[in-house]
Amino acid sequence: MRQNVRRESHLMTDEAQHYKALGKEFASHGRVEHSADEYVRDGNIHSNTVENYYSIFKRGMKGIYQHCSEKHLHRYLSEFDFRYSNRVALGVNDESRAEKALQGITGKRLTYRRPHQAHVN
Numbered sequence: 001m002r003q004n005v006r007r008e009s010h011l012m013t014d015e016a017q018h019y020k021a022l023g024k025e026f027a028s029h030g031r032v033e034h035s036a037d038e039y040v041r042d043g044n045i046h047s048n049t050v051e052n053y054y055s056i057f058k059r060g061m062k063g064i065y066q067h068c069s070e071k072h073l074h075r076y077l078s079e080f081d082f083r084y085s086n087r088v089a090l091g092v093n094d095e096s097r098a099e100k101a102l103q104g105i106t107g108k109r110l111t112y113r114r115p116h117q118a119h120v121n
Helices: 018-023 048-065 070-085 094-103
Strands: 010-013 028-031
Touching (some): 010 018, 018 028
Parallel strands (some): 010 028
16 A cells, blocks of 8 residues: 555545554544444445445456466556446446547557567667
């Protein structure tokens, strides 16, 4: 989290102890106690969003890709960020999601190298 989450972020976690000290490094830290059957605190502190996201990510990885290396993890996460942010529950239908995806390729060129070709900087 220290490497990938901005310090001005507002963390929302469960009661796991390793989040306690870490939470002090960020703008705020709200916790819910699942062990006490608490899932929402003060109406807006919860871990439901991240749990939903990871549920979709894990299903996609098991059902579509089966494996990804750490080297390419950021690419898989970007795809699932797009899927999560453009889902039917947010009012985005298949047609508008496809249009948004196609807007993302404008001005970009995808090229392939043969495995035996050396990478040149």
